[in-house]
Amino acid sequence: MTVSRLIARPMLASMFVVGSVNALRNAPALAAKAQPITDKVVPQLRKATGLPIPEDPTTLVRINAGTQLVAGAALATGRAPRLSALVLAASLVPTTFAGHAFWEHDDAAVKKQHQLNFFKNVSMLGGLLIAAGDTDGKPGVAWRARRAAGDAKREAKHLAKSARREAKLAKAKVT
Incomplete structure (x- = not known):
């Protein structure tokens, strides 16, 4: 303080x-x-x-x-x-x-x-x-909430990209 x-x-x-x-x-x-x-x-x-x-x-x-x-x-x-x-x-x-x-x-x-x-x-x-x-x-509550939302959005993008890549690999193995 x-x-x-x-x-x-x-x-x-x-x-x-x-x-x-x-x-x-x-x-x-x-x-x-x-x-x-x-x-x-x-x-x-x-x-x-x-x-x-x-x-x-x-x-x-x-x-x-x-x-x-x-x-x-x-x-x-x-x-x-x-x-x-x-x-x-x-x-x-x-x-x-x-x-x-x-x-x-x-x-x-x-x-x-x-x-x-x-x-x-x-x-x-x-x-x-x-x-x-x-x-x-x-940091205040509002800043922490915005930061958490940004982190969640970034993580969701990363997971979506990984899921698309995994799906493409799985499709390639099937065919």
């Missing part, structure tokens, strides 16, 4: 670990901010997935915080960094819309603060997407 990955992953994860601990401590207060989003998203998720997703915003805030805490710790320690970055990215989207809907505020100072935090989260989302795609210098 390069030094930049060794340093960058914990730095990126730090906000999620600290934020999730804060969210777990203050879940009821954050649930009030999350409720407009959860009221819209939960019925759609239930319909799409058929999973028994809780409706209580406080419970959902705690689930999201726990998810961010575990995925943040995994990213920071380098355990399944691509998967943990993807989980953090997915959990960051509703968190951002629930916590920093700057377009709903009239007070200029409050609106500016929420706008700043909204775009901070957007930039963190970009970093997480980069981390989710980072193969740590090793």
Whole structure:
């Protein structure tokens, strides 16, 4: 692992670990901010997935915080960094819309603060997407799949050529 990955992953994860601990401590207060989003998203998720997703915003805030805490710790320690970055990215989207809907505020100072935090989260989302795609210098799944397909195609050509040659030899022996 390069030094930049060794340093960058914990730095990126730090906000999620600290934020999730804060969210777990203050879940009821954050649930009030999350409720407009959860009221819209939960019925759609239930319909799409058929999973028994809780409706209580406080419970959902705690689930999201726990998810961010575990995925943040995994990213920071380098355990399944691509998967943990993807989980953090997915959990960051509703968190951002629930916590920093700057377009709903009239007070200029409050609106500016929420706008700043909204775009901070957007930039963190970009970093997480980069981390989710980072193969740590090793070939990714897509490259390995293309390579395997190319190898299989080359092998099939070789086998077909050998089979034609063997068939020609067998025909020559028969006649």
